Amino acid sequence: MPRCWALSPTAHSRQPRRLSCRKTTRSTAGKIQRLSRPVSASASREFSQLVSSPVSPGGWDPGPPAPPPRPQEMDVPALEMELQMLKSQAGPAEQSFLFSREEVSALRLKIEELAQERSRLEEDKKLLEAQLERLTLQGDFDQSRTKVLHLSLNPASVARQRFREDWQQLQEECKHLRELVRALEAGGPVPADLEAAAGLPSSKEVAELKRQVESAELKNQRLKEVFQTKIQEFRKACYALTGYQVDITTEGQFRLTSMYAERKADCLVFKAAGPSGTKMQLLETEFSRTVPELIELHLLRQDSIPAFLSALTLDLFSRQTVA
Template identity: 50%
Template sequence: EKLQAWENLGQSTGLNIRKPEDLSREVIQIQQREITLKEENYALSSRVRSLERSQSTLLAEMTQQSSKITEEQNKREAQESLVRRLQRRVLLLTKERNGMRAILESYDSELAPSEYSPQLAKRLKEAEEVLQRTQNHNMDMEAQLTKAQEEMGVLKQQLQTVELELETAKKQQVSAADGCSSATKEEVNILRQKIEDLEKERQRLEEQNNILEMRLERHNLQGDYDPVKTRVVHLKMNPTAAAKQQRQQDVEELREEVTRLRELVRSLQDGGAVGLLQGGSYITTPSLNLSLPPSEEVLDLRKQMESSKLTNQRLKEVFQKKIQEFRTVCYVLTGYQIDITLENQYRLTSVYSEHMEDSLLFKKGSNGSMQLMETEFSKTLGEMVALHLHHQKSIPAFLSAVTLDLFSRQTTV
């Protein structure tokens, strides 16, 4: 049975296996072939990496040579432009010389014989000086032209050398690419596929990271905090509210006193006499149509009225100063300048606005809620309005998002 099994094994595998030694020999040969194939695979992988490094080096050299070619071409164009300008200048000088010569000849032909000799000598001297200056200038121009032509020749030679080096690099790259076998190309394709898969995975992780950062920023803008680490303290007695209430009471008392003093002064101006009784009440008597000087009580009342006016003026100045200070602090802290356009309508202008007309308009409803009015600037914020106002119902989040968007635009520019 064992012999029959060995014979069946040899027939099924197609190998000459008749005894265990034959099987061991075949296994050893297969292992040797496997080792040989692994060595060939390693050699091919090393060759692929070497060729890729050579290709990267050649690409870098080709890019460098291309930039050099562009730079040399720009220099050559600049030199050619300089040569053309110098040639035009020489042509203009030649025309100017011919014109001056014609003017001198016409002028000398009109002179009398007695004036010809001294005038001719003077003109000859001036012409010699002009000629000398022109010759010096021409020599300078010719020297510059020769120098420019020499530089252009050197640049042409450098350009030809760079073009030859570029062609050689391209040929080396083509020959190196042709030397790769089909197995090497397949392995390179597999590696490229792996690189593409890793790049896609990296992009997916970056997008997920950006989404998580946006969520974290959104939570921070909504005022989230850790209740374990953060404790919120609410003031039972608010100093600001108490100061406002006290100031309002002082204003009301001053207004009542001013009203009472105005009525008293008006009664005095109408011609009545005022007497102070023991009970502290005032009695008005009919006028006697006498031009009497004002009494001390009237003068005191006038002084009190002027003092009240001065106090009111000072209070107005203090109020205006505090209001302006409060608006400045709001503008610095929130980044928005708040203006009252109409009753229950408020215009908000961001400190980072690109244009003066870029503003938001809010209207206060009867129930105290604020509604965003449509403006040219708010039309461009459709996504933010839909997300923060319609979906999240948060005006502070909307204003913060607008501030961040405008700030990012300015920092990007």
């Protein structure tokens, strides 16, 4: 995140003053250096002239008077004083510069804190938006933005009203039945109003209904006996005509045992297939694995179960005849 630098109004007002003091200080130092070089050269020339000049008989001859100092040489002390004064003025400016650096550091820390606060608020915003979306999907809504319309003929209200009416009706029937039970337990005659209220038939009607039930049960029992007899006759006829005894083992499976089988365990199992159960499939058994040639010829090639059963009957019959 780019950092932002912010200075207080005091720092802005002090900055031009510091720059002005620095410029004046550099200018004064340059003048002093330029003036120092000519003064040193002049002093060297005068010293050389004094050493090389001859001494008069009467004493030391100072020679010609020294030329008056130039205006630049006279300005050196004044410039040095000005330099000292500017340095003393630059002290408070440097101190104010230090103060401004402290303010910048404090503002930088404040900016970092605000950036962290902004990140935290953005995370909170994302969480709240996700929570709002989840509540919206669950059926919650904002009442200030969403208006709920209620049907004048609400199915839920109709169902509740119907349930209330049925409950009241059941309560009344339960009350009448309790009174009827108490009357029956007492052993006395049942009041007509209770019979009518409970919807019970009269004693004569009850006796007639019992007689009809007994007659129907007796007729049903006779039909079952006749049916069992006919089933046995049909099975015996099938066994005598086809040579196979058919037994139903499970739902949709039939076991066929030939009358010429060498063992009782020698049997074939067929399973009904197709939508109406008209198509049969041969299931593998220990006995079916002994006749692969008949299965290959009559079931796989000719696709005929009657031909397969007939061929198997002839094969088993021939085995018994040979034996």
